[in-house]
Amino acid sequence: MTPSVKQYLSGWGRAKLVECAVFRPEKISALEASLSQAPTLISRGLGRAYGDAAINKEGVILSERLNRFLSFDPKTGLLQAESGVSLQEILALSVPQGWMVPVVPGTRFVTLGGMIASNIHGKNHYRSGEIARHVTALTLRLPSNEIIECSRDKELDIFWATVGGMGLTGHIEDITLQLVPLQCVKLAHHRERAKDIESLVELFLSHRDSKDYMVAWIDHSSQASETLGKGIFEWANHISEPSLPSPYTLANPLFNVPFDMPAALLNRYSLKAYNAFRFRRSARPKTSEVNMEDFFFPLDSIGQWNRLYGKQGMLQYQLLVPETAQAPKQLKNILGKIHQHALLSNLAVMKYHGAHEGLLSFSEPGFSLALDFPNTPNVRTMLDALDEYLLTIGGKVYLGKDARLKASVFKKMYSSQLGKWQKIVKPLDPQKRVRSCLSDRLELK
Amino acid sequence: MKYTFIAGATSSLATALCHELARAGTPLILWAREAKELSRLKNDLQIRYDARIEIIEGSLEKNTFQPSDIIAKAEGFGQIGSFYSFLGEMGDRPSPITPKNLEQVNWVNYEAPLLFISALIPYLQKRKDGKIIVISSVAGDRGRALNFLYGAAKSALNTAISGLRQSCPTIHFATVKPGFIDTSMTFGMKKGLAMRVLISSRNAAAKTIARAVARKRHIIYTPWYWQVIMAMLCMLPEWLFKRVKI
Numbered sequence: 001m002t003p004s005v006k007q008y009l010s011g012w013g014r015a016k017l018v019e020c021a022v023f024r025p026e027k028i029s030a031l032e033a034s035l036s037q038a039p040t041l042i043s044r045g046l047g048r049a050y051g052d053a054a055i056n057k058e059g060v061i062l063s064e065r066l067n068r069f070l071s072f073d074p075k076t077g078l079l080q081a082e083s084g085v086s087l088q089e090i091l092a093l094s095v096p097q098g099w100m101v102p103v104v105p106g107t108r109f110v111t112l113g114g115m116i117a118s119n120i121h122g123k124n125h126y127r128s129g130e131i132a133r134h135v136t137a138l139t140l141r142l143p144s145n146e147i148i149e150c151s152r153d154k155e156l157d158i159f160w161a162t163v164g165g166m167g168l169t170g171h172i173e174d175i176t177l178q179l180v181p182l183q184c185v186k187l188a189h190h191r192e193r194a195k196d197i198e199s200l201v202e203l204f205l206s207h208r209d210s211k212d213y214m215v216a217w218i219d220h221s222s223q224a225s226e227t228l229g230k231g232i233f234e235w236a237n238h239i240s241e242p243s244l245p246s247p248y249t250l251a252n253p254l255f256n257v258p259f260d261m262p263a264a265l266l267n268r269y270s271l272k273a274y275n276a277f278r279f280r281r282s283a284r285p286k287t288s289e290v291n292m293e294d295f296f297f298p299l300d301s302i303g304q305w306n307r308l309y310g311k312q313g314m315l316q317y318q319l320l321v322p323e324t325a326q327a328p329k330q331l332k333n334i335l336g337k338i339h340q341h342a343l344l345s346n347l348a349v350m351k352y353h354g355a356h357e358g359l360l361s362f363s364e365p366g367f368s369l370a371l372d373f374p375n376t377p378n379v380r381t382m383l384d385a386l387d388e389y390l391l392t393i394g395g396k397v398y399l400g401k402d403a404r405l406k407a408s409v410f411k412k413m414y415s416s417q418l419g420k421w422q423k424i425v426k427p428l429d430p431q432k433r434v435r436s437c438l439s440d441r442l443e444l445k
Numbered sequence: 446m447k448y449t450f451i452a453g454a455t456s457s458l459a460t461a462l463c464h465e466l467a468r469a470g471t472p473l474i475l476w477a478r479e480a481k482e483l484s485r486l487k488n489d490l491q492i493r494y495d496a497r498i499e500i501i502e503g504s505l506e507k508n509t510f511q512p513s514d515i516i517a518k519a520e521g522f523g524q525i526g527s528f529y530s531f532l533g534e535m536g537d538r539p540s541p542i543t544p545k546n547l548e549q550v551n552w553v554n555y556e557a558p559l560l561f562i563s564a565l566i567p568y569l570q571k572r573k574d575g576k577i578i579v580i581s582s583v584a585g586d587r588g589r590a591l592n593f594l595y596g597a598a599k600s601a602l603n604t605a606i607s608g609l610r611q612s613c614p615t616i617h618f619a620t621v622k623p624g625f626i627d628t629s630m631t632f633g634m635k636k637g638l639a640m641r642v643l644i645s646s647r648n649a650a651a652k653t654i655a656r657a658v659a660r661k662r663h664i665i666y667t668p669w670y671w672q673v674i675m676a677m678l679c680m681l682p683e684w685l686f687k688r689v690k691i
Contacts, residue, residue: 002633003629003632003633003634004633005632005633005636024629024632025629026457026460026628026629027455027479027482027629028481028482029479029482030629065629068485068486068488068489069488069489069492069493070485070488070489071488071492072492082485093492093493
């Protein structure tokens with residue numbers, strides 16, 4: 001009998017709290033026992049998925065103590081590690097030796113397993129794809145405790161069903177990741193104002209062949225339709241002058257939100273003021289060198305920032321608009337629809353994407369918008385309306401952030417990929433023992 | 446630099462201490478039962494800290510346990526300077542008094558560590574600065590209903606170490622008494638308010654232990670306030686203590 005404990009778990013958005021039977025194995029033998037003991041299970045890393053992808057009442061397997069490095073070749077940059085290793089730990093190891101993780105999300109507090117399960121993308125998707133592109137092999141442990149070794153030349157179907165599979169194929173045990181060479185921890189960085197969505201789209205397209213990373217922050221407080229989508233465009237490039245600190249330690253957040261803030265803290269007035277301050281600060285174009293961690297991990301500057309939304313929690317909605325001539329108009333429509341519901345997104349981040357790899361993956365050539373909202377009934381109604389609009393334009397919603405998508409909508413959005421994914425996953429888990437609140441809600445299995 | 450030998454290296458707290466010592470550049474010899482875990486721990490420590498790690502696989506099976514052979518093998522890698530015993534097993538709570546239970550609890554918590562130590566003493570006595578550190582428990586300070594067999598074994602260990610301290614003055618003996626540490630041992634326990642407030646991280650405990658051992662402290666409570674808690678609990682007369690619901 002391996003110990004488990006009842007704990008209330010939620011996603012990073014804290015919109016739903018579920019009491020789960022939690023296992024925290026520290027050894028492979030304990031992991032085996034946890035998989036045998038839990039009637040149904042889902043693996044969980046550092047809990048940074050915004051929605052309910054890593055919550056399951058009858059069993060949650062925490063990977064945080066299965067976090068050992070298995071091998072690292074400093075000549076080739078090939079890294080093998082258990083799934084509980086965090087991105088922070090990988091960077092601490094690899095950066096001083098001149099290696100970088102090719103695709104990183106907006107926070108370093110994620111596990112390698114979580115990165116693969118959500119098939120994360122970064123500010124360089126158009127260039128480097130998702131993390132899956134750089135995974136050469138992985139070891140999958142089925143709920144029966146059978147081990148399947150997957151790689152580019154073995155069990156390819158299961159490999160592609162697992163990356164981006166939201167942990168629903170089983171517990172990802174070990175991962176082999178190919179890192180990329182790094183000369184300098186600083187990036188050449190440029191930011192400039194863009195007056196509307198059309199300008200932003202133009203900037204993304206004109207820089208895509210010459211820039212390593214691109215991102216835009218949209219000032220959503222502006223409601224005038226001409227300036228809908230005005231914001232700040234940023235690009236960054238790696239520098240080749242050698243400068244690698246050893247050790248590479250990232251400081252803890254300067255400030256931690258100590259407890260739940262009152263829901264009224266983030267209201268339309270404080271948000272307008274914040275947006276105005278932020279965008280005024282970037283009035284003039286600026287080119288400089290920045291520390292790469294400041295550009296990659298802006299979310300990490302404030303600890304526990306999800307508490308700013310208080311007890312109601314938050315919803316993040318990340319959508320993708322395919323790359324067509326209508327894209328700027330469609331993006332404008334989306335921003336406009338939010339305003340029509342008398343709502344404001346607290347944060348609106350835009351990225352440029354290429355095609356995806358992996359069956360259930362989110363990216364398509366086009367533009368994504370990540371929008372933060374408080375978790376209220378009005379917001380949910382508005383997001384349902386946005387879902388319907390996305391269906392009409394062939395858009396998608398990212399499961400790594402999702403907490404409220406309806407199964408019927410999801411099936412339409414992922415119709416070209418879902419059938420094949422389900423066909424591969426069914427024989428791996430005939431008793432449907434691997435499940436999460438997300439998989440139940442979206443009727444994935 | 447002399448090696449630090451860690452018996453029971455794959456246990457929760459021991460792993461944290463391995464990281465702490467390896468990070469500081471201490472070469473380690475790790476002894477534990479599960480070969481796969483030992484080898485993963487070794488690779489992890491080598492990759493993270495470029496540390497010198499040797500592993501010896503072995504178990505506490507009475508028929509096969511030969512501490513003198515184990516120590517001789519370890520000495521083959523290099524001279525041992527410090528020895529940590531993380532051997533210990535709580536057993537069921539509460540623990541029924543059966544010959545099998547008694548045998549198991551006493552063997553793992555009291556006899557096996559002492560046998561290891563006795564095999565090591567002849568080597569350390571000849572050297573300066575030899576250190577022997579046993580991980581005991583606050584449970585050994587006073588017997589309580591929930592785990593008195595475990596407590597009794599730890600109590601026996603504490604007393605034996607005290608005697609060894611007197612009989613082998615050239616070796617430094619440290620007794621570590623952890624309170625509630627967040628390990629696999631405590632993870633599944635039903636935690637009352639006291640436990641939830643007092644539980645401390647294994648990394649913090651490992652830091653405390655390494656620092657205190659370097660300073661040659663004899664009795665090391667971690668976190669420090671357990672010394673106060675246990676002093677107060679031990680002052681209670683029996684008629685009162687027997688009523689305390691802990």
